[in-house]
Amino acid sequence: MTKPTLAIWKFASCDGCQLSLLDLEDDLLDIADAIEIAHFPEATSARLDGPYTVSLVEGSITTPRDLERIRTIRDQSNVLVAIGACATAGGIQALKNLADVDEFIELVYATPSYIDSLATSTPISSHVDVDIELRGCPVDKYELFELVGALLAGRKPDLPTYPVCVECKARGVSCVMVAAGTPCLGPITQAGCGAICPAFDRGCYGCFGPAETVNAGSLADRWRELGVDDERLVRSLRTFNTGAPGFVEAAASVVE
């Protein structure tokens, strides 16, 4: 029986999400045993031609060349998974989508440039069909392991869509917003990280993007009670998942 093949692809990103695969130190050799790593330039110079059983795609689409590449990758992939905030929401670099483009060009055109760049940073799903999205900036390596394992077993991966608050309760962390008056995005942010920030006495800053349901009005009221101005709340929503629909709408509702 031939092994299923796994390909890793990179667009505009920090490399952190694909590095999460190498950070599965205890399981890496077993994964490599179960699946043929067909394309993973960060880790190996060996390359196999497609089609690929599973493609993991990191990064956002920011150049004309990216547009062509992602279509080719889609054509060659049975299952295409977008991993991390860049691939699922355009990443922090999607902040440039909000800038007045003309002003931005003026700002940066002081010296001539040789760079080809699109005016926007967009998620993979804006350009091709995406089968599964794995959230996070970076993704959680155990969620990544669960995902790869589920795909190999032909089952649906078990990934939460509830908010970080549930993980705080599960971890036994007392609510930083209630107990310490620390502004926290946990109530509207999707779980998956394990509530790391509240466990370290700071508010969640939304790495995993919007939870399934986002009550932005209620969160904004609570932040205002804590003395946070709306400008800071909007900025918090416009960071690593600035292009995620739930956060886009939440930021827009606060601006209004």
Add this chain to the structure above:
Amino acid sequence: MHKTDRIRSLWVDELSRVEGEGALDLVLDGDEIVDLRFQIFESPRFFEALLLGRSHTETPDITARICGICPVAYQTSSINAMEQILAIEVDESIRDLRRLIYLAEWIESHALHIYLLHAPDFLGYPGAVAMAADFPDEVRDALRLKKVGNDLVALVGGREIHPVNPRIGGFFKAPSRAELASVTTELEWAIDAAVRTVSLVSTFPFPDLDLDYEFVALSAPNEYAIIDGRIRSSGGIDASVAEFNDLFVEEHVEWSNALHARVRDRGSYHVGPMARFNLSRDQLHPIALDAARHIETVVVNPFRSIVVRAVELVHACAASLDIIARYVPPDPPSIEGHIRAGEGHGASEAPRGLLYHRYCIDTDGVITDAQIVAPTSQNQLSIEEDLRRLIPTITELPDEEMQHRLEQAIRNYDPCISCAVHFLDLRVSRS
């Protein structure tokens, strides 16, 4: 690669086992180099523009996202710059915790590069997974070493990649003594494993290539500099970090999405493990110094950078263990500063070399100017010069071997191409 009578052109369209996307373009006429371009076509992400208008408090979290391999380096350099503006002086207990998470990042990054990215070059494998078939113990040790570093970053920082705990003024929460003590046994194992690593990589076959570099690294009075220091060089530089822009210039070349840096009015310079080792060897941990006893005191062959990286791996493990032994949780874990308008400079020694940040903030603490100079853009000119020196010695090799040797020479620098691409300029094409 195509061959005509005289002209050979070689195009490596996707460099492997480096972080980020790069390529190499070489045209030879006989033995003469007609064109050589180490290209970085990683998509620009415009961090310096994205930072404008953000709060100074956000810099550690935002700049971490420049690089998934060395986020702690970005956090530390940005924190240093902001603390200079806010006039924050942290005490030794906070500095120790900063050293610890940074050394842990060195362990993770160096183990990754030595074993998973670079050793396969010397041993003739496409990658570590293939290497594991013949070197199972070494690859398992490599993964375990990497895990020790990652576990320690996560213990102090909350997670391995983009840790959440470091902040301007210190940390959100100090780990307890007991929490840190939990990695002691593994670190003791790691020191031995790292010493074995030095022995292993010392036996690799190294091409003869001794080069004349200007080495640049941070230097500190009482330690092998990592979290801060003064800028020193083998060419006589001894300056504060604030003088960075007086010492070095960055220029943009057509074929690369990264800036090339050079010493002002001189030429290329070299940052990273070899620079640190050559300038501060005597300050290595005694165990690392002992492991380095058979190594030349000044390493000038770039292929031998893997040996120096292994010595630094020993240092990072041993120095981490010392910090844990003397650790007292900082109380409070962070110090507040006073927001005021100003300019701040920060630097630290990322696993692959000097990382410089500069920011201006206004009276509200909002960022009005940002400059980030990553190690790989500082090394880019050196990388190209190495290739120019190397090529005439290997033109007799068949195409495939020549390509492999050139890729290996690039990997000597552990180039982090995602980091190198940080600058502001762009041309917008609208679809």
